[in-house]
Amino acid sequence: MERKVMYFEKPGKDNTEACLQIVRNATKDGNFKHIVIASTEGDTGLLFSEALKDSGINIVVITHSAGFKGANTLEMPSETRKKIEATGARVYTGTMITHNIETAFASKFNGLYPTLVVAQSLRRYGEGPKVCCEIVMMAADAGLIPEGEEVLAVAGTAKGADSVLVIRSAASKRFLELRVLEILAKPR
Numbered sequence: 001m002e003r004k005v006m007y008f009e010k011p012g013k014d015n016t017e018a019c020l021q022i023v024r025n026a027t028k029d030g031n032f033k034h035i036v037i038a039s040t041e042g043d044t045g046l047l048f049s050e051a052l053k054d055s056g057i058n059i060v061v062i063t064h065s066a067g068f069k070g071a072n073t074l075e076m077p078s079e080t081r082k083k084i085e086a087t088g089a090r091v092y093t094g095t096m097i098t099h100n101i102e103t104a105f106a107s108k109f110n111g112l113y114p115t116l117v118v119a120q121s122l123r124r125y126g127e128g129p130k131v132c133c134e135i136v137m138m139a140a141d142a143g144l145i146p147e148g149e150e151v152l153a154v155a156g157t158a159k160g161a162d163s164v165l166v167i168r169s170a171a172s173k174r175f176l177e178l179r180v181l182e183i184l185a186k187p188r
Contacts, residue, residue: 004184005183005184005185006022006164006184006185006186007185007186007187007188008162008185008186008187009187009188010187011126011127011128011156011158011162011187012157012158012160012162012187013044013156013158013159013162014160015156015160015161015162015185015187016044016047016156016160016161019156019161019162019163019164019185020047020048020051020161022164022184022185023035023048023052023152023154024051026152026166026184027052027055027057027152031150032057032150032151032152032166033057033058033149034057034058034145034146034149034151034152035052035057035058035059035060035152035153035154036062036132036135036139036145036151036152036153036154037049037059037060037061037062037153037155037161038061038062038131038132038135038155038161039061039062039063039076039084040075040076041076041077041080041159042061042063042080042081042084043080043159043160044156044159044160044161045061045076045080045089045091046080046083046084048061048089048154048161049061049084049089050087053087053088053089058144058145059087059088059089059090060089060090060091060092060144061084061092062091062092062093062094062135062139063075063076063081063091063092064076064093064096065093065094065095065096074093076091090144092138092139092142092144094138094141096134096138097115097137097138097172098115098116098118098119098130098134102114102115103115103116118175122134125186126157126162126163126186126187127156127158128155128157128162128163128186128187129155129163129165129183130155131155131156131163132153132154132163132164132165132167132180133165133167133178133180135153135155136151136153136167136169136170136178137169137170137171137172137175137178138172139169140169140171140172141172141173145169146169147170147171147174147177148168148169148177149168149169150166150167150168150169150181151166151168151169152164152165152166152184153167157187162185162187163183163185163186163187164183164184164185164186165180165181165182165183166180166181166183166184167180168181
């Protein structure tokens with residue numbers, strides 16, 4: 001198999017439209033049934049869900065967990081969530097795989113815990129690829145995508161999208177079965 005890979009000079013939202021085109025191209029052959037997209041405030045999720053709404057693909061938009069940036073707050077406005085859901089996509093807000101109870105212990109006791117080691121290891125490929133792995137596990141944990149299937153994952157660094165990966169899905173409790181099969185786009 002031969003596929004083109006896009007390497008962006010800089011991370012960030014300026015790469016979002018290119019990532020959308022990469023996803024559109026990847027879905028033309030009909031091999032992908034599921035797309036998982038990271039979206040903090042909803043702009044990226046809305047863009048992708050509107051562009052792919054008639055594709056017949058299961059679109060799952062993953063948000064930050066409540067309280068990520070402040071006590072019991074959600075970053076995605078409810079109006080944006082409703083717009084995404086109106087396209088047929090599903091929005092999921094749940095515990096982030098690498099921001100869980102271990103993070104609290106690490107802060108309190110200045111320790112290093114396995115989840116933090118995993119997060120730092122995945123960051124060697126970039127923030128977007130790390131998030132792609134996290135959101136696929138979150139979607140599988142929530143039962144929004146099946147395990148063991150090749151899915152497209154889209155994420156970015158800060159805002160927008162700058163990474164597109166093909167991942168064989170696994171739930172977080174089967175993290176060691178998660179496989180990054182292809183990197184279609186990422187920042188250098």
